[in-house]
Amino acid sequence: MKIAEKASGWLFAIGLAVALVLMFNYLDVLILMGFKHFGVDTKIYRGAFSAIAAIVNIIVFVAFFIICKKIRRPVLQIQKITWIEILLAVIVAIGMLGFVDTFIMVSDRIAEYIKSLSEQMDQYRESVDRYAGVNEAAVPLWDTICYLITLCFIVPVEEELIFRGAVFGVLRRKMSPVFAIIFTAVIFGIMHRVSIHTAYAIVCGMILTACYYYTENIFTSILMHSLFNIIGSGAGELLKLKELGVPKDVRNEVVMNFNIICILMMVPAGLSFLALARISRKRRLKQKAESVAAGE
Secondary structure: OHHHHHHHHHHHHHHHHHHHHHHHHHHHHHHHHHHHHOOOOOOOOHHHHHHHHHHHHHHHHHHHHHHHHHOOOOOOOEOOOOHHHHHHHHHHHHHHHHHHHHHHHHHHHHHOOOHHHHHHHHHHHHHOOOOOOOOHHHOOHHHHHHHHHHHHHHHHHHHHHHHHHHHHHHHHOOOOHHHHHHHHHHHHHHOOOOHHHHHHHHHHHHHHHHHHHHHOEHHHHHHHHHHHHHHHHHHHHHHOOOOOOOOHHHHHHHHHHHHHHHHHOHHHHHHHHHHHHHHHHHHHHHHHHHHHHHHO
8 A cells, every 4th residue: 555655646746747847848838939929030039038938937936836835835945055055066066067068078079980979969069059040140139148148047047946946846745855856857858858968967957956955945056057057158158249359269268268177176076066965964864853852
């Protein structure tokens, strides 16, 4: 009976998590249809589309969290954290980017010998290219700035509320932290669609979810995700603005230096991750002791 109850609990949690992600996709589709209805090209105005879609999702999921709290089934955690935990999380985020840089470099090298992987790498680069399929000159400056702001600050809030806050939150209520972290990461990776992107997104998803679990504060993973996007994409895209007049060789050197720093930070990031786990374990043991003492 206990096994059956546990299995049904898992299925319910996974089903609810998938439903939440489908709602996220459905809202994006609705907004896309709205843009098309008014004849707005989302390739040219990608920044405006991304910003509106992200803000709408944030509003909807904040409402979801409020409802959960009202019915006494809270899923979002915002506990007090220390500055040392914030610093450790920042180091982990930089090292996480180093992992992705290494993954891409290794994939590029292997792709030289495997045609199918080479095609996947081309598909990946197209998916992360702001100007893929559109004339760069047709994109207004204000939309590019809107895109950068959304990429670096709004999307991290949106995705962390959805995947760490909602998806992990509902899974955590029915399964152990390890399984909840794995399922959340897999769903997070699959949502990135492109296979190369999916592969490293699953790993990054596990790291982000674990850090959220360790600190019990959604702003930890939001900060990490935002920092990841700023260093990994935002800074490079900003330097590409013709209005800034940054030479291509200078841009490439800056990006290369960022990559080297992030790769060198992988070991400190691993140690910081273990430190966060240790702090979390001590906190939970203390809370358990206090709970037992209060019960007595």
